[in-house]
Amino acid sequence: MKCNFADTLLQCYFDGELSGRAAAGFERHVQHCAHCATELVDLDLLRGSLQLTQLYKPAPASLRRTINAYIHPVAPSKAVSQPLLWHWLAAAAAMLLIGIVLWKASPGLRSDDYQAELAGEIVDAHVYSLLPGHLTSTSSNDEQDVKGWFKGKLTFALPIRDFANDGFALQGGRLDVVGERSVAVLVYARPEHLINVFIWPTRERDTSPRVGSRQDYQWIDWRKGKIEFCIVSDGPTADLQQLQRLFTK
């Protein structure tokens, strides 16, 4: 038997949304209505099982750490002491070596898997770089300054160019670790967003640019002359393609 009170009013009563007077009226009704009484029991059982089974998922610690890092930015350290820097570079070199060994050992990886994995790592690195104090280790729009900073830190010739005249102003650079690769990063600014260009040596053949997107981020990846490039940004793909053309010009 269906009851006229059923549904909205019953549900409002169950959720504590009825005023005292209306609630009292509904309680009087329930005493004589088996249908509504059963419905209430069902709703209560459902709520009970939802709450008892601990379906609530608290935030992981890593999420809290990221947010805290964002709110409390660490000022970029101007002078990294030499031993510390060498320590870090040695670690990066070791990781690069491990990366190469693992890479060689797993030739079965298909190009799509590679792209998907790379996109994930690159986007993570891009988002992390946007946290205050993480974007550049050397901030300069001068090609020579940036070149000077990278000197001795890389095993390949990094093409450093400012494209301010084309609307892509060089902001500086940094070293980053993406997945297991140690990579060089050049940062460019558009009026609305920042663009990271990840650059690292490769042994693979040249490839034409591949465009992709992940979450709200776009990327373009290509290889040329034993160097792999990956541009990533939350800006429009057209911007990335323009920068890609500037790089290959």
Add this chain to the structure above:
Amino acid sequence: MSELELEDRARFEQLVLPHVDAAFNLARWLLRGRADAEDVAQEALLRACRFFRGFHGGDARAWLLQIVRNTCYTWLEKNRPMELSMEFDEEIHLQACATPETLAIAGDDRERLILALETLPPRFREILVLRELEGCSYKEIAAITSIPIGTVMSSLSRARRQLCSALANSSTKGAVREV
């Protein structure tokens, strides 16, 4: 990107950070995966941080959950558009309505409950999560989801019925499997 002034930072920590769990929980249930939920919740929180100056008092939890919800839907539209167009087929699913017994049996089985909740369309899932796990009032749910209170009530009612049926179905299937 604008950074928070010291004063805003303290307010953000005091008003918004206590709701990081709520933000993650909602994202987790909307996206159904832990890793995606962490990425999207993080994006939503950073966005909340960036636009915090636009928040002029009021319910900080509702404000944050609104941002989380919108970020989740944008993500779903981009990555799993099929899911958003998925409509629960009431003809099929509502034929067996749950009895207190099937609910009690299902209640013992956490996996079954999670599965049942995840089979609901995102819009029903979110309303149940906000009401039953987050304890939001109808008014708060209306503010978070930007839908009128009347629609909140009818959606909640449908969502509950669908969850019951999904549970009843899964427990019958489970029983068949066990035999």
